[in-house]
Amino acid sequence: MARDTLTQEHIVSTAIELLDEEGLEGLNMRSLGKRLDSAATAVYWHVKNKDNLVLLAADHVWHEIELPDPEALGWREAATRLAGGLHAMLGRHPWLVPAFGTYLFYGPGKARYDDLCLATYESAGFTAAEADRAAATVFTFVLGSALSAASEASLTRRLGRDGDDAKARFEETMTKAAEVARRFPRLRARLDAPEANAYAAAPEGSFEFGLQMLLGGLEAELAGRPAR
Structure with missing residues (x-):
């Protein structure tokens, strides 16, 4: 998936799926990029780093309540x-x-x-x-x-x-x-x-x-x- 077709929302929702399955220790940009069929560098274009991604994912699931x-x-x-x-x-x-x-x-x-x-x-x-x-x-x-x-x-x-x-x-x-x-x-x-x-x-x-x-x-x- 090219950088310009990725969205932060799609990245965050995919990260949540990975976190649910693999936990914090299983989340890294390479694994996430593989799930997104995209290079890790393209993911970094939309989120600063892993810590920022965890914050975005956490706030996303808070909306479920x-x-x-x-x-x-x-x-x-x-x-x-x-x-x-x-x-x-x-x-x-x-x-x-x-x-x-x-x-x-x-x-x-x-x-x-x-x-x-x-x-x-x-x-x-x-x-x-x-x-x-x-x-x-x-x-x-x-x-x-x-x-x-x-x-x-x-x-x-x-x-x-x-x-x-x-x-x-x-x-x-x-x-x-x-x-x-x-x-x-x-x-x-x-x-x-x-x-x-x-x-x-x-x-x-x-x-x-x-x-x-x-x-x-x-x-x-x-x-x-x-x-x-």
Whole structure:
């Protein structure tokens, strides 16, 4: 594909596909150019470098999150949907989770999301400073909740690149972890229960449970304030 027929939008969407499949470590201009049937130099004409491309890709996927109306739904339902939408997006694009350790993300997609989060908590009755803290707390919870799936995806890719049977190696490691855990009574009881998950796996519904506990605490803080 010639330089003048490439577009930044096409480059970014193709980069997202590559990131979803190969993670941050699998993204480079040569691999991207091959997918685009174009020379890497032509890609550089539209994006400055890999770091710039990651920022553009991240902001693009932020637009996937549907923005609810807190006035129509109420602040808690809107906050639930905002957090759930972010969590689902991070699940679709697990490379974004570890990228927070090395990139400072910004752009209109993230900004529109952040702005509505603040508006949602302000509509609940929090001051601007309190809304900042509430939004940051919920965001940190969502990011932490997405970490396990992102780590598993990264580990599976790494094992696969090493030429190993990634699934078998992963299951072998989890088996060893469970053997250690069984030395401790509460962990042993949970692992031996009929409905047990794999060791270190979050029980089903953990994200939803944690989010509602967190939002419930924020709601209780508001309810405990003296009437103005």
